[in-house]
Amino acid sequence: MSRTETRGLIQDVVDKLKQEEFRDEFLNNEHGYVFDSAAEILKTTDKIIKSYIRVSRDNGTIARIPAYRVQHNNISGFYKGGVRFSPNVHEEEVENLAILMTIKNALHELPFGGGKGGVYVHPKDFSTKELNLISKKYVQRLKIDLGPTHDIPAPDLGTNETVIDWMVGEYKTIAPGESYMNSFTGKSVDNGGVAGRREATGIGTFLSYYHLISEWFNNAEQAKVTRVKSWDVLERLRTKEEPIKVSVQGFGNVGSIAAQEAAKSEIDHIVVAVSDEDVTLHNKNGLDIKTLIAYIKEHGQLPKTEEQVNTAGIQATIDHPTSVLTSECDLLILAAVEDQITEENMHEVSAEILLEGANAPITAKADDYFEKNGVIVIPDILANAGGVHVSYLEWMQANVPNRYTKEDVISEMSKQMKKISNRVYDHYFYAEDHETTRFLCYKLALMRLITLLYKHGKLY
Ligand SMILES: NC(=O)c1ccc[n+]([C@@H]2O[C@H](COP(=O)([O-])OP(=O)(O)OC[C@H]3O[C@@H](n4cnc5c(N)ncnc54)[C@H](O)[C@@H]3O)[C@@H](O)[C@H]2O)c1
Numbered sequence: 001m002s003r004t005e006t007r008g009l010i011q012d013v014v015d016k017l018k019q020e021e022f023r024d025e026f027l028n029n030e031h032g033y034v035f036d037s038a039a040e041i042l043k044t045t046d047k048i049i050k051s052y053i054r055v056s057r058d059n060g061t062i063a064r065i066p067a068y069r070v071q072h073n074n075i076s077g078f079y080k081g082g083v084r085f086s087p088n089v090h091e092e093e094v095e096n097l098a099i100l101m102t103i104k105n106a107l108h109e110l111p112f113g114g115g116k117g118g119v120y121v122h123p124k125d126f127s128t129k130e131l132n133l134i135s136k137k138y139v140q141r142l143k144i145d146l147g148p149t150h151d152i153p154a155p156d157l158g159t160n161e162t163v164i165d166w167m168v169g170e171y172k173t174i175a176p177g178e179s180y181m182n183s184f185t186g187k188s189v190d191n192g193g194v195a196g197r198r199e200a201t202g203i204g205t206f207l208s209y210y211h212l213i214s215e216w217f218n219n220a221e222q223a224k225v226t227r228v229k230s231w232d233v234l235e236r237l238r239t240k241e242e243p244i245k246v247s248v249q250g251f252g253n254v255g256s257i258a259a260q261e262a263a264k265s266e267i268d269h270i271v272v273a274v275s276d277e278d279v280t281l282h283n284k285n286g287l288d289i290k291t292l293i294a295y296i297k298e299h300g301q302l303p304k305t306e307e308q309v310n311t312a313g314i315q316a317t318i319d320h321p322t323s324v325l326t327s328e329c330d331l332l333i334l335a336a337v338e339d340q341i342t343e344e345n346m347h348e349v350s351a352e353i354l355l356e357g358a359n360a361p362i363t364a365k366a367d368d369y370f371e372k373n374g375v376i377v378i379p380d381i382l383a384n385a386g387g388v389h390v391s392y393l394e395w396m397q398a399n400v401p402n403r404y405t406k407e408d409v410i411s412e413m414s415k416q417m418k419k420i421s422n423r424v425y426d427h428y429f430y431a432e433d434h435e436t437t438r439f440l441c442y443k444l445a446l447m448r449l450i451t452l453l454y455k456h457g458k459l460y
Contacts, residue, residue: 001338001360001367003096007043009364013442014039014450022447026454037459038450042102045095047071049145053119053137058127065121065134069142071151072098072114075452076106078149079115080388082156083138085131085163088337089118100359104381107445108420110392115151123158135166143174148182148398154391155186157337160253161198165191182398185391194394195406197387202257202335203410204386204417205357208378209331210265211418213237216425224430229374231429233352237330238267243286247273247329247351250336251302254357254384256293258333263289269331275324277336279304281316282327288314325349334361341366349375356380371436379438381445382424389413
């Protein structure tokens, strides 16, 4: 979903809420302009910072690298969102991702607003020393716009706890007196992070789906269900004699952990395809996820040649990276980048449930197509919030005497993910209107945001 599509959806949801008159206070003379003002605010961005980072490369040359931080909205709390290092970073992408953070945090009732950062680099093309320099310079450029009670970055695509530790180190040096411990989340445990943060997004993503086919399905009131086609999908999966087949696009932090969760879940799942930006590995009888994760740890990428596959001890056939999207499976986990399922390839997708670990991997047209055909889409703002739930605990940890254990954070995150998932699935399966899951998530989030904007006196 592009920035234009996200803004279009915000407008559609506001128009719908306007008809539904969801708060008595907004009736009569305030009714029209309260909603129009909310749409105007949420479709625009508080602040966009663009800078060029100057880096002395190992070969003696100088590179000037575009770097961004976008602060979309802070009505529900401090700006919060990851920083990505990627060759696809540009202003429109980062702004779109910042808007999604505002909506995700509101849906999940977290006390954060929406921000996002990006640096236009492919980490593979830079040495560790150069990446360290880029991370420090990023913080130097943004110093006055960051801070534990203003804007709190975290890891995202192409970044990890090492990058965040470097950023924290730099922030501590250049912003003396600031509480550097909660100026960033996703730190290593040694550096004030929480155990479980690295795995939280992947675990939470799989949970948002697993909860649907297990607890929610088991407790659902079938007589009230209005989405018959989508309900049939759940029934089919639960009565299948063979294991549920899963394909995973993107085998990084989110994708590999979600695949691991699938492979060890109580309801039998097998992972039949995984991919990264260079390759898809297929095995219709199930890939050995544990061995693939060990391989990634050592080599930083999936094996791509017959020789590498054999050396890794993996049974798999090798195919091009996008073949994962149309591989034969029941569940497709999208855990790479935006706009992967579009009008061009949506007809070839065989999965009956699409799970967005990545942000914005499905376009608006494809979303509508899946909704009409009973294919269930579990949208990014619902599914991939496990990381920000745990980031909240990490941010809180700096203010409390005790340290959270991994069990604490995963259990608290799971509780919150299930609570919000129940709300969305109840709305979706029992609704009179046939709105997409994404539309419903936006609606729940916007009801919160509009209420806050109204209470803060921002809508008139
Ligand atoms: N890390 C988090 O906590 C977190 C939280 C919420 C959302 N997300 C989203 O999840 C997605 C993945 O993030 P991550 O942290 O796992 O990143 P990562 O860098 O750890 O892994 C990314 C994976 O995607 C693959 N990939 C990159 N570009 C690709 C392309 N053009 N086509 C196909 N594959 C490609 C990479 O090879 C890698 O396997 C991103 O969209 C990110 O915004 C991450």
